[in-house]
Amino acid sequence: MINRFLRITFVLTGLVLLLPATGSAETPLPVIHEPEGEGVKCVEPEEVMRRDHMNFILHQRDETVHEGIRTSKYSFAECINCHVEPDDSGNIADVDSKDHFCNGCHEYAAVTIDCFECHADRPQKFIDRGGKSASLQEEMHQMLTANEGTGGELK
């Protein structure tokens, strides 16, 4: 009885493992929209970011929330400001769609991200608050528009 059960399990596992060979259509790789501009670079090299961006984010969040350290190199808001841009028709993708910078890869890799439950998925300047804007937002907006064109790293 156990043997029969084991045998069936092995056969099924083998079949499942062969599944990738059956399809000729691959899941399309995510399209990564790089921010435009001369000499625009991310705060870390691409290979480092690809593997470790979550570590930078997780470390920074603890430092910011618990210690009040608000340096901008690994600031989450800065990542969003640079990477989340409107497309050619001026629309910004929702974080749920695969056209969003973060979600494109995350959906492909099937890694759920939690950030956007609480954090806005687009730069503040693209959020219409009907004229009411908080003072700090104004400040950040001014700071960001003043630094536009100088590249990724502020300060």
Add this chain to the structure above:
Amino acid sequence: MSDCVNQSRRSFLEKSAAVGAITIAPGILLHQVANAKPDDQPVSDSVRWGMLINTNNCEQGCTDCIDACNTEHGLVGNNRPQSDTQYIRKVTLRDKMTGHELSLPMMCQHCETAPCVDVCPTGASFKRKDGIALVDKHICIGCRYCMMACPYKARSFVHEEVKNQTLSAPRGKGTVESCTMCVHRVDKDQIPACVEACSKGKHDAMMFGDLNDPNSEISKELEKHGGKQIRADLQLNTAVRYQGL
């Protein structure tokens, strides 16, 4: 250069200050009173941020502080007053025996020995070294025990999905939140939005400053005219004090 500017501001204010009355002019002076903390330095316990509220100057119908807070944090009501978030609210009191009425703004009291910090199972509810009680929403599991424990009913639970959050208040469904004493502003040498709105509206009912600095405006005011804690019998040593209670 900033010192020069503020010195002349200070002498100007001293000359024009009203005699006798308890005048509070927080917003303008505070810029040079606050310790300018560089962005890459952690906060320290040499500073303890606090607020002083003069209920004698608080008008019953006025909601300037509330409106400012809601705008600052992007708190949008969903027409569900029982479950919509309120970081700060106006409380109207009427003495049962004397009939005397007063109103005051009520928010997180940032207690020194905060019950919300004691009861949080994951440590998401915590006190920063400079005295501000916060919720680390990254590790909040939404159990709401802190809401049960808070003697001031200061905390709100996010009952629905939130989108288009402000920079100053990342907030999302299923976590607990409360007044942060505008920690994002305080870290940039500004004062909380409610205090700023109150002083902009010339009500002079709210003051913010460093309780650990005996020379700060708020410490001097507290020394001169005192300031009570709400539910003082609990001995939580709140950072928010009230006059006129």
Add this chain to the structure above:
Amino acid sequence: MKKIEYTAIKGNSLAYYGLLGGLGLVMLIGLLAVWHMEHNGHYVTGMTNQIVWGMPHVFAVFLIVAASGALNVASIASVFRKEDYEPLARLSGLLAIALLAGGLVVLLLDLGRPDRLIVAMTYYNFKSIFAWNIILYTGFFAIVGIYIWFMMDHSMYRFKKQAGLAAFVWRLILTTGTGSIFGFLVARSAYDAALMAPMFIIMSFSFGLAIFILVLMASYNWTGRELGDEVVSRLRNLLGVFVAAVLYFVIVYHLTNLYITEHHGVEKFILLEGGQFTRVFWIGQIILGGLVPLALIYAPGVRNCRKTLAVICTLIIIGGLSTMYTIIIGGQAYPLEMFPGYEVSSTFFDGVVNDYTPSIYEIALGVGGVAVSLVIVAFVIKVLPFLPSSLADNK
């Protein structure tokens, strides 16, 4: 001592599969309710910023309290060396685990972020009684599991008494912790009492035993096994003692509060002016949960039959849920006393009694948790030998 033979139930009748199916359906409905609450946010429930814990917590705390009490029978056998209770020890341990599992399922699925369960298991604030409870609950599963193993495995049988003692001490600490969830809170007038912890312990005795008796009678009745009157009457008498003890604690709690002027407001609320809470307190907790069961157990004219005992146990369960409702929800409905001597009003419902109407989703979740407990018992007694094949009287 007569050797007891334990056998698994056959569990191949239509009625048995119907029972499992029915309970499974209830669990499924509970899960659907959870999905609705989690997906849309808690605004779909009756819980608000004022009534923070609602029906799910009433059910969860009830099940958790009953779980530690259900272990009582096994403790009486192993720790207090009453051999007459020995045959019931295995079922007692199983029921304890099942009830705790059901209660925890309800508690965890009501969290605002249940996906962060792993955070709750890895970040600990050791000053929080809640954090201690997480350790106590998971430890309870382990300790009672080991206890059951020692009871069932002949090679470990000689360590059964030590395991039983460990389980007994652990469940006392656990229930103390559960009561202290409320007892440690200074904020609310109805809590902030050291009496909460021992009161929860004595309530666990009563609720746990009531559920145990019902499960015992049902499982023997429905499998055609013999359940002698000796066993039943012993449990019945024990139940009477526990119900009386619970009433004593409730009286002490309220009398003390009535003496303290500071607490007169909340007492007046619960005992007189609380509307639904006053009704639930008097009718549910005191009359149905305390006085009627006492009368049925001790009054001379009442027939000592199984049906009456089943009614008594059901009433005690109703009383237990009513108690949890009064404590948990009634305690939140009464406003916080922030400004003594003042009438208070605000946009955040300060100074007013908060109303609460449970939503169908919360009730479905709570009942789903009960179904989880029952499914565990029903399934495990088919797979493993937990029930003695006969509990007939020794002639």
